[in-house]
Amino acid sequence: MTESHDNTIDALIPEVAAELVEALNLDETPEEIDPDEPLFGDGLGLDSIDVLEIALVVSRRYGLNLRSDDDRNEQIFASLRDLCRFIAENRTK
Amino acid sequence: MSDAMADCIPLVPDGNLDRVLLLDGENHWTVADVLASAQELQQALDALPTPVRHLVNLAGRRDQFLVGLVAGILGAQVSLMPSTRGRGAIQDLLADHPDTVILHDNDAPLEPTLAACGPHLAIPPLRRAKSQGECVSQVPRIPTSQLIARVFTSGTTGKPKGHDKHWGRLVANARVAADALTAHQRITSKAQRGPLDGIHLLGTVPSQHMYGFESLILAALCGGATLSVDQPFFPGDIAASLAELPSPRMLVTTPYHLHHLLASECALPPCEHILCATAPLELTLATHAEQTLGGVLQEIYGSTETGQIAVRQPTQGADWQLMEGIHLEAKAGGVVIASGGHIEHPVCLGDCLERVDERHFRLIGRLANQVNIAGKRSSIEYLNATLRAIDGVKDGFFFRPRSTNAEGRQPERLAAVVCGPGLSAESIRRALRERLDPVFLPRPLLLVEQMPVNATGKVTRDALDALVTDSNDSDLQQRDAS
Numbered sequence: 001m002t003e004s005h006d007n008t009i010d011a012l013i014p015e016v017a018a019e020l021v022e023a024l025n026l027d028e029t030p031e032e033i034d035p036d037e038p039l040f041g042d043g044l045g046l047d048s049i050d051v052l053e054i055a056l057v058v059s060r061r062y063g064l065n066l067r068s069d070d071d072r073n074e075q076i077f078a079s080l081r082d083l084c085r086f087i088a089e090n091r092t093k
Numbered sequence: 094m095s096d097a098m099a100d101c102i103p104l105v106p107d108g109n110l111d112r113v114l115l116l117d118g119e120n121h122w123t124v125a126d127v128l129a130s131a132q133e134l135q136q137a138l139d140a141l142p143t144p145v146r147h148l149v150n151l152a153g154r155r156d157q158f159l160v161g162l163v164a165g166i167l168g169a170q171v172s173l174m175p176s177t178r179g180r181g182a183i184q185d186l187l188a189d190h191p192d193t194v195i196l197h198d199n200d201a202p203l204e205p206t207l208a209a210c211g212p213h214l215a216i217p218p219l220r221r222a223k224s225q226g227e228c229v230s231q232v233p234r235i236p237t238s239q240l241i242a243r244v245f246t247s248g249t250t251g252k253p254k255g256h257d258k259h260w261g262r263l264v265a266n267a268r269v270a271a272d273a274l275t276a277h278q279r280i281t282s283k284a285q286r287g288p289l290d291g292i293h294l295l296g297t298v299p300s301q302h303m304y305g306f307e308s309l310i311l312a313a314l315c316g317g318a319t320l321s322v323d324q325p326f327f328p329g330d331i332a333a334s335l336a337e338l339p340s341p342r343m344l345v346t347t348p349y350h351l352h353h354l355l356a357s358e359c360a361l362p363p364c365e366h367i368l369c370a371t372a373p374l375e376l377t378l379a380t381h382a383e384q385t386l387g388g389v390l391q392e393i394y395g396s397t398e399t400g401q402i403a404v405r406q407p408t409q410g411a412d413w414q415l416m417e418g419i420h421l422e423a424k425a426g427g428v429v430i431a432s433g434g435h436i437e438h439p440v441c442l443g444d445c446l447e448r449v450d451e452r453h454f455r456l457i458g459r460l461a462n463q464v465n466i467a468g469k470r471s472s473i474e475y476l477n478a479t480l481r482a483i484d485g486v487k488d489g490f491f492f493r494p495r496s497t498n499a500e501g502r503q504p505e506r507l508a509a510v511v512c513g514p515g516l517s518a519e520s521i522r523r524a525l526r527e528r529l530d531p532v533f534l535p536r537p538l539l540l541v542e543q544m545p546v547n548a549t550g551k552v553t554r555d556a557l558d559a560l561v562t563d564s565n566d567s568d569l570q571q572r573d574a575s
Contacts, residue, residue, distance in 0.1 A: 025506060027537040045522055047531030048326070049467050052353050055327050059357050065329040 005088070012084040019061065020080070023053045035081040051077065058083075063092035101234035102264050104128075104166065105314060107286045108232040114313055115156050115219070116293065117322040118337060122156060125222035128229045131163035133217045138168060138194060141212065147193040147243075149173045149186060150216075150301065151207070154198055156322040157216045158300040159310060161196040162242075164216075166235055166260075172242045174301045176253060176469075180206045181527030185253070186245075187211045237261025244303050246397045247471040251478025256398050257437060265435035266307060266400040267315035269416040273404040274368070274391055287317020292366065293338040295321045296345040297331060298468075303397040304370045308345045318343070328357035341365040344386070347468040348374045355381055363387040370395065371468030373456060379407040394456065396470075398440040399431050403454070412453045421448055427460075443470070464493070464507060466532040476507070476533055483524040486513040488544050491535060492554055494561050509535030510557050512544050539564055 017030035024046065026033075039046045046054075054077075055066045064087065066073070076086040105112060110125040138145050148165045150172050152158040165172045173190060175182050187193050187210055195213035197203045203213050222229050239260045248254035271288035289312055298305035313320035323334040331354050335342060343366035346354070351369060354361070355378070364386040369379075370393040379390050394413050395401035403413040415421065418434025429446045432439035445457040459465060462473045473491055480489040489511040511521055518538045525534055545556035 025536055045519075045526075045534065047534070049349075049532050052327070052350075056353055056356055059328075065357065065359065066327045067329045067333070068326045069330070 008088045009081065009084045012088055013080060016084050016087065017080060019057045020054065023057050024050050033080055035084075036079050038079060039077055039083070054083070058087060061093075062087050062090075064090050100237050100261075102237055102261060103232045103234050104163070105232055105287075106268075106317060109286070110222075110229060110232060112286070112317075113319050115159065115320050115322055116338065117156065117219075122219050123222070124232060125229045126219055127156075127159055127163055128167075128232070129222035130160045130217055130219050131167055132229070133220070134160060134164035134196075134214070135168045137214060137217070138164065138170070141194065143192065145170055145192055145194045147171050147173050147190040148196050149175065149183065149193055150196045151178055151203070152196060152198050152216055152300070153324060154200075154322050155296070155300060155309065155320055155324065156219050157198050159314070159320075160219065161216050162310065166239070166241060167233065169239060171240050173255070174242055174244045174303075174306065176245050176247065176302070177528070177530040178207065179527045179529065180210065182253070182529075183207055183210050185528075235260045237264075242306070244306070244397050247475035251475060251482055258400075259437065262400075262435045262437055263311060264315050265418075267311035269418065269434060270307060270393070270401045270404075271312060271316035271318075273414070273416050274366070277389075287315065289313075289316040289318035289343075292318045292341055292343050293321065294318045294343050294345055295323060295325070295331070295334050295338055297325060297350040298345060298347060298371070299324070303400065304347075304393070304395070304468075305345070307395070307401055308368055308370070308393065312345075328354045328359045332359040332361050335364060336362045342388075343368060347371045348378060349467040351382055352378060355385055361386055365389070366391070368393060370401075371470075372465050374407055376407055383408055396440070396443065399436050399442070402431055402434075402436070412449050412455055415452050415454070421446065421454060423448060443472075464491075464533070466506065469530050469532050471529075471533055476509075476529065479525065479528050480509060480511065480521075483513070483516075483521060485516045486511060486521065488512045488552075490544075490552060490557055491533075492557050495558050506536035507533065508537055508539070508557070508561050510539045510541055510544070510560055512541050514542070516540070537561060537564070 013035050014030055017033045021030050037044060058064045075082055105124050112124050113121045114124050114127055115122040148170050150158055150161040152161055162172055173186055175186055195211060196216050197213060199215040199218050237260050240257055241260050241263055242258040243255040244258060245253040245255050275288045294309055294312060296305055296309040300306060300310050309320055312318045321334060321338055325331040325334045342364045344364050345368045348369055365388045367382055367386055367388050367390040374392055383390050389406060391404055391406050393401050394403040402419045403415050405413045420433040422430045424430060427445055429442045430439050431442055443463045444459050447455045447457055449455055464471050476491040480486060489509060491507045491509045494508040518540055522534055539560055544552050547553055
């Protein structure tokens with residue numbers, strides 16, 4: 001990965017964190033979300049309902065349509081940083 | 094026909110082994126194929142050292158679920174259908190039904206936490222029935238009194254409550270629902286094969302929940318429809334699965350999924366029928382769906398306890414029409430009892446209804462203690478009992494916060510206030526996740542040293558609400574102790 005690529009991801013993190021907090025009505029503030037913490041299970045504790053909300057945010061704001069048969073899904077939703085990496089690499093707007 | 098036979102109904106209405114039941118892309122699977130695979134599973138169950146009387150069918154794929162269900166029907170084993178697959182919920186179920194085997198999809202191992210709960214078997218993949226009746230010569234006839242499934246809902250005591258479903262009532266349920274859905278375009282010549290003959294179903298709801306069980310599994314088995322094996326999740330998946338199905342199509346979904354599908358602006362093929370249930374659908378969404386998909390949107394009213402009992406097309410009118418044989422009776426205090434037809438026992442409905450006439454009613458809203466989040470139902474009593482059963486929790490309350498954000502963003506989560514000295518919010522969430530569907534996990538979860546009580550020693554909704562509002566205003570760092 002190039003340095004500029006990592007910078008792009010770092011720049012996306014606060015923006016996507018704010019989107020998640022708003023869309024999912026989370027207890028945390030955007031700054032409180034650890035970008036490397038798991039989004040599901042014992043991390044942020046998101047569920048499948050949240051995934052649909054995230055998919056909507058991602059499609060509207062970044063022009064990306066998620067699919068279940070994408071083998072990368074587990075990787076995409078592993079953490080906030082992974083989600084931002086996916087957005088940075090695939091966004092159409 | 095002997096007397097004993099008169100009390101039996103065949104597994105599929107026309108007894109036709111060659112009818113296509115399932116579609117998996119280019120693959121068409123017939124009644125005979127499903128029966129052959131179900132027999133294979135039944136033999137595997139038979140070979141187990143102790144007799145099996147119950148199955149917990151956790152299959153995600155429709156074909157796998159159907160094979161598990163039919164195997165159970167052939168072997169007179171009852172399919173237990175829990176409302177969540179949390180480890181605690183499954184453990185409780187197995188403790189109450191010790192002669193149970195867990196069934197799961199064959200393309201992935203069962204999660205280790207569930208595999209540790211008890212005996213489990215992978216459902217065999219569908220295979221072609223050998224030609225001309227080597228193993229399947231005819232469609233079996235099933236006694237109407239046979240117990241097929243026990244479907245669980247939240248009780249009020251902290252323990253899920255099972256609702257027994259017998260074959261005769263299930264078939265009647267599927268038939269009257271299919272009749273109600275096709276009333277505007279009935280083709281009598283097809284009636285023998287089932288009113289939904291020729292319709293291709295795609296569902297976004299699980300097979301194990303009553304709505305999916307009735308509108309997908311039973312609609313295919315008893316209603317004559319052909320079912321896609323997919324259970325698409327993302328809007329892009331739904332669009333792709335729909336496009337793969339031949340016309341006419343029926344999308345079986347919820348207001349929640351429909352909202353996301355339309356909001357995603359995915360390109361969608363025409364869909365002649367849209368079926369919606371589990372939560373009231375807004376008229377604007379119904380109108381939008383009919384315009385976008387070019388079909389008729391029908392809404393089903395029902396519950397796990399009653400099965401499906403009424404239907405309406407929201408764009409044509411707000412009133413619900415009761416299905417054949419169903420009666421409503423208004424009791425004191427706004428309680429409405431549903432009975433008759435395929436309903437197993439008279440049931441007190443969880444909603445506030447207003448009767449318009451003998452056959453029609455209007456839905457006013459849900460009763461105060463009922464919750465519905467993204468189409469999943471529970472009651473405040475049940476959630477509270479589950480919360481208070483956690484080790485270390487002294488007291489706790491779930492409630493619907495008033496101060497949720499203004500746009501009515503869905504789904505609105507519940508809040509909880511908990512007094513549990515030494516416990517962290519995270520440990521409480523983890524314990525709740527074992528027994529509750531994740532949609533019911535509280536957001537926010539506030540830890541307090543003492544419950545706010547009023548002058549008479551009671552905890553009031555206003556006091557709980559004030560806590561949430563106060564904590565929103567205070568330093569967020571202090572809110573979540575975990």
